[in-house]
């Protein structure tokens with residue numbers, strides 16, 4: 001039965017994955033910044049028979065990452081699956097007005113993930129097994145006026161994971177880059193999105209669990225986003241500028 005580390009364990013998408021993984025014998029190590037929300041998630045998984053450990057950390061506190069990973073390894077011993085799920089959807093207009101907001105959001109969605117992966121990768125490389133599954137976004141495939149700060153951070157994560165995958169493949173560690181489209185979670189509550197394109201966290205969670213099992217490199221979820229993004233990245237720049245996406 002696997003040992004599973006979940007970073008940003010209070011995320012709706014992470015929860016959908018964890019409910020699928022939860023079974024007697026499975027050991028979860030949950031990391032999040034809200035003790036109250038972590039407790040709720042932990043109770044749910046424990047009720048399904050899993051064993052649950054919790055650690056409170058704001059992932060922007062980069063100095064806290066090594067201690068958290070030490071504590072994780074001391075508690076559950078080794079990591080079969082690490083799911084990296086934390087993130088925020090920035091207010092693009094605020095990012096354009098205030099460099100501090102832009103840097104803060106880039107740190108939360110990009111640099112904090114890269115810092116975490118840098119330490120985690122070395123531990124998994126020494127372990128010579130396991131899967132690191134990282135939630136990036138289709139937004140990282142091409143910058144759009146409406147969310148290019150978020151897209152730039154996710155694009156950095158996607159590129160980092162591509163290199164990390166090639167490096168860790170030599171040690172038997174698998175890296176999965178997850179690119180969801182629009183998902184109905186607390187993150188997107190304030191947005192008006194095209195109904196036909198919105199997926200449930202359950203659908204996305206099912207796709208992620210299957211992609212981890214099949215050791216896929218990149219997952220677009222739902223799958224139709226692969227085609228949408230293929231078209232999007234090939235739109236000539238002169239036309240893309242005028243589309244106002």
Ligand SMILES: NC(=O)c1ccc[n+]([C@@H]2O[C@H](COP(=O)([O-])OP(=O)(O)OC[C@H]3O[C@@H](n4cnc5c(N)ncnc54)[C@H](OP(=O)(O)O)[C@@H]3O)[C@@H](O)[C@H]2O)c1
Pocket residue numbers: 008009010011012013014031032033034037057058059060084085086087088108135136137138179180181182183184185186187188
């Ligand atoms: N929903 C979408 O349409 C969509 C699309 C593409 C990609 N994604 C990505 O999917 C991932 C999961 O998001 P979601 O849709 O499940 O939204 P969500 O339910 O809002 O989950 C995001 C989680 O990240 C946590 N978090 C944010 N910053 C953190 C930090 N510095 N330290 C610790 N925890 C932090 C939040 O914790 P609190 O609850 O304590 O704030 C929240 O639980 C994110 O990486 C997101 O960018 C989502």
